Amino acid sequence: MKAPVNNDTAPRFDVKSPGVTSDCYLEIEPQGERQLAWLPVHIKELTAEGVVLELVDLPDKIQVEGLVDQSAIIHLAPDGLSKETQLRTQVAWFRQGELGASHYLLGFDLKEADFQFRRSLKNLWARPKDISDLWKYWDQVKPQPATNDGRIIFYLGGGAFLGGVALHFALPDFHQPLAIILILAGSLMIAGKCLWHWWRERSLTRG
Amino acid sequence: MAVIKKLWSIGGGKGGIGKSVFTLGLGISLSRMGKKIILVDADLGGANLHTLMGVRFPPCTLEDFLLNRVDRLEDIVIETQVEGIGLICGADDILGSANPTYAQKVRILQQIEDLPADLVLLDLGAGTSYNILDFFNYSQGRICVMTNQATSLQNVYGFIKSALYRQISREFAKDHEVLSLVLQTETIPSEGKIESVKELLLQLQVGGEERLNRFSQLLQDFDLFLLVNMVKEDPDLQAARIIAKVCESFLSVVPKVLGHLSYDPAIEQAVNQMVPFPLNRDSSPAALDLKEIAQIVLAHCYKQMDPGQKISEKGLSFLARLQSAAAKMT
Numbered sequence: 238m239k240a241p242v243n244n245d246t247a248p249r250f251d252v253k254s255p256g257v258t259s260d261c262y263l264e265i266e267p268q269g270e271r272q273l274a275w276l277p278v279h280i281k282e283l284t285a286e287g288v289v290l291e292l293v294d295l296p297d298k299i300q301v302e303g304l305v306d307q308s309a310i311i312h313l314a315p316d317g318l319s320k321e322t323q324l325r326t327q328v329a330w331f332r333q334g335e336l337g338a339s340h341y342l343l344g345f346d347l348k349e350a351d352f353q354f355r356r357s358l359k360n361l362w363a364r365p366k367d368i369s370d371l372w373k374y375w376d377q378v379k380p381q382p383a384t385n386d387g388r389i390i391f392y393l394g395g396g397a398f399l400g401g402v403a404l405h406f407a408l409p410d411f412h413q414p415l416a417i418i419l420i421l422a423g424s425l426m427i428a429g430k431c432l433w434h435w436w437r438e439r440s441l442t443r444g
Numbered sequence: 445m446a447v448i449k450k451l452w453s454i455g456g457g458k459g460g461i462g463k464s465v466f467t468l469g470l471g472i473s474l475s476r477m478g479k480k481i482i483l484v485d486a487d488l489g490g491a492n493l494h495t496l497m498g499v500r501f502p503p504c505t506l507e508d509f510l511l512n513r514v515d516r517l518e519d520i521v522i523e524t525q526v527e528g529i530g531l532i533c534g535a536d537d538i539l540g541s542a543n544p545t546y547a548q549k550v551r552i553l554q555q556i557e558d559l560p561a562d563l564v565l566l567d568l569g570a571g572t573s574y575n576i577l578d579f580f581n582y583s584q585g586r587i588c589v590m591t592n593q594a595t596s597l598q599n600v601y602g603f604i605k606s607a608l609y610r611q612i613s614r615e616f617a618k619d620h621e622v623l624s625l626v627l628q629t630e631t632i633p634s635e636g637k638i639e640s641v642k643e644l645l646l647q648l649q650v651g652g653e654e655r656l657n658r659f660s661q662l663l664q665d666f667d668l669f670l671l672v673n674m675v676k677e678d679p680d681l682q683a684a685r686i687i688a689k690v691c692e693s694f695l696s697v698v699p700k701v702l703g704h705l706s707y708d709p710a711i712e713q714a715v716n717q718m719v720p721f722p723l724n725r726d727s728s729p730a731a732l733d734l735k736e737i738a739q740i741v742l743a744h745c746y747k748q749m750d751p752g753q754k755i756s757e758k759g760l761s762f763l764a765r766l767q768s769a770a771a772k773m774t
Contacts, residue, residue: 366639367694371601374689375594378682 260361260369263290263343264310265328274299280362281342288358291334292341301341304328311345316360324354390430398423449745451557451564452585453486457603458596459570462673463589464493465711467567469721469730473738474563475528482521482530482561486579487569491534497524498718499533507535510552517555526720530561539575546578546614553582563745572606581611585744586668587702590687592680600670601687608641608666608695615662619655622648641696669702671737676707703737706730 259277266273274296282289290311295301311324326345334340347355401419408416454467464487471481485493485506494502504520507513514520521530544552556564566583568576580586586607590600609626616622625638625647638644641663648656670684684701692698708730714721722731 367601367605367690368598370693371597371686371690374686375597378679378686379594 260314260364261290262312263292264312265304265307278343280358283358283362285347287329287347288345290343290345292343293334293336293339295339295341297339301331304343305331309345313354313357313361316357318360319353319357322354322357324350326350390426394423394426394430396423397426449584450562451553451566451583452587452741453566453568453580453583454587454589455568455576455580455603455607456589456596457570457572457599457606458590459490461589461591461596462705462711463487463570464496464567465715465721466587466589466671466673466705466734467565468493468496469705469734470738470741471529471565472526472720472722473731473734474742475526476735477738477742478528479562479742480528480530480560482532482559482564484532484556484564484566485534486566486576487534488539488575489536490569491536493567494531494533495718496715497526497531497720499524499531500718502533505533505535507538510535510538517552518559521559524720526723530559534567544575549575549578550582553579563741572603574610577607577610578614580607581614585741587671588668588687588699589671589673590683591674592672592683597683597686601690604668604687604691604697604699605695608697611662611666612659615658622655622659640694642694645696663696666697668697668699670699671702672704674707675704680704702740703733705733705737 259279261278261280263276263278264273265276276292276295278290278292280288281291288311305328307328309326309328311326313322315321324347326347326349328343329346330344332342332344334342347358350358397419401416401421401423404416404419405413454463454470456463464485467483471483475481483493483497485491487493488506491505494500499522503522504514506520508520509517517532520532522533524531539549556566566579568579588600588604590596612626613623616626625644638647645656645659648659670687672681672684675681681701681704684699684704688699688701706729708728710725710728711721711730714723714725722728722734725731
């Protein structure tokens with residue numbers, strides 16, 4: 238029997254949650270900061286002249302007032318017709334959002350945007366938001382397929398263990414430490430991989 | 445105590461997710477609790493509930509009733525090998541071919557509801573045809589079966605959305621403004637598009653309190669349950685949480701999670717042997733799950749839920765705010 242579903246295991250959809258990716262990112266260099274910030278944004282409104290991007294969770298270290306007139310790059314995920322596209326532009330204005338202190342709407346000019354960028358922007362904006370959210374939740378909770386790296390660790394661990402056992406019986410006494418080291422290393426590798434797998438499953442269940 | 449929810453529909457949009465197996469299992473589990481159950485195979489065009497029940501050649505089917513070969517629906521209920529369970533076998537998609545009006549469908553459903561049983565379980569087919577949606581919406585108890593597969597999530601959400609919009613379209617059939625707002629959500633997005641029922645409610649706020657109240661009531665009454673089938677691991681259960689969350693955000697309805705049915709090879713064996721599951725397999729994991737689910741279903745049959753419990757507090761406060769705003773305007 239599986240454990241009953243409770244609220245603790247509910248998927249969380251916020252930009253900080255692991256596994257959640259955005260279709261649109263804003264790359265910006267905040268004033269006084271040396272590091273570029275990559276901010277996940279949603280396309281809120283789109284007109285021929287400009288686009289309004291919704292910033293759900295502005296990091297505390299970034300002052301939104303300082304973003305106006307800052308140069309920024311809008312990165313768009315592949316839309317099925319074209320690969321990733323980007324546009325270098327400037328933040329024209331900002332407005333406080335309704336969802337809390339870190340929720341903002343940022344306006345951008347699209348004068349410099351080419352046809353491909355506009356088409357990608359329109360395609361991403363036109364995606365039904367409910368289905369889009371459904372897939373984002375899905376990405377967040379779906380189990381990741383086992384990678385070859387994981388299998389290799391198992392094979393290496395198993396090989397070391399079996400090799401150690403074989404050496405234990407085959408080699409004379411003064412080579413026994415080598416056999417024991419191999420057995421120990423193999424066992425630790427397998428145990429570590431099992432623990433990692435268990436921890437990952439547990440964190441997935443907890444959302 | 446009178447039964448408040450007698451008619452239960454089992455749908456889910458997608459085929460092959462175990463709706464019929466679940467309907468049968470739930471029926472058997474309920475009958476073991478002393479309830480008289482009638483199963484109706486409403487999977488018209490793909491009827492096989494009788495096969496799962498071990499009946500190879502049904503002596504009569506829904507077709508006999510739909511083509512007026514019998515007067516009463518009761519006359520086509522066949523006795524089964526499971527004590528306390530009657531079965532109405534499905535027919536070819538004669539209902540779809542006949543294209544009945546809504547009123548005709550309601551008459552059929554009323555007869556189904558009047559069948560001599562404590563509970564009637566309606567096994568719906570796949571898809572989102574109007575007939576399926578109307579049968580689903582008419583039922584007092586609605587269960588959506590799903591699996592953790594991506595396609596099932598997509599289909600079950602589409603099914604719930606279609607059912608809700610069908611209900612809104614029927615309820616507001618003469619209100620052109622509401623209909624045009626509802627239809628707008630289905631068109632290619634444009635500036636100022638409506639993407640959620642919440643946004644629809646905000647638009648309706650302008651139309652006055654009476655209409656807003658009707659709409660809010662419809663949402664409150666649209667309660668449904670989710671059941672995750674073929675669960676192998678704990679993360680599989682997240683499928684229901686995803687649907688509940690998206691429904692809450694975009695449809696302003698919060699499906700309750702009824703439970704889950706573990707993946708159980710005993711089910712496959714029972715299907716292949718044409719032995720009704722969980723007959724003679726009482727200790728299998730899926731049989732235990734069914735027992736638990738049957739108890740929850742029974743609890744809901746006899747207990748009228750407080751309407752306030754049917755939507756989340758967040759949704760409720762949103763509706764309450766809207767209603768109070770509309771009241772101030774009028």
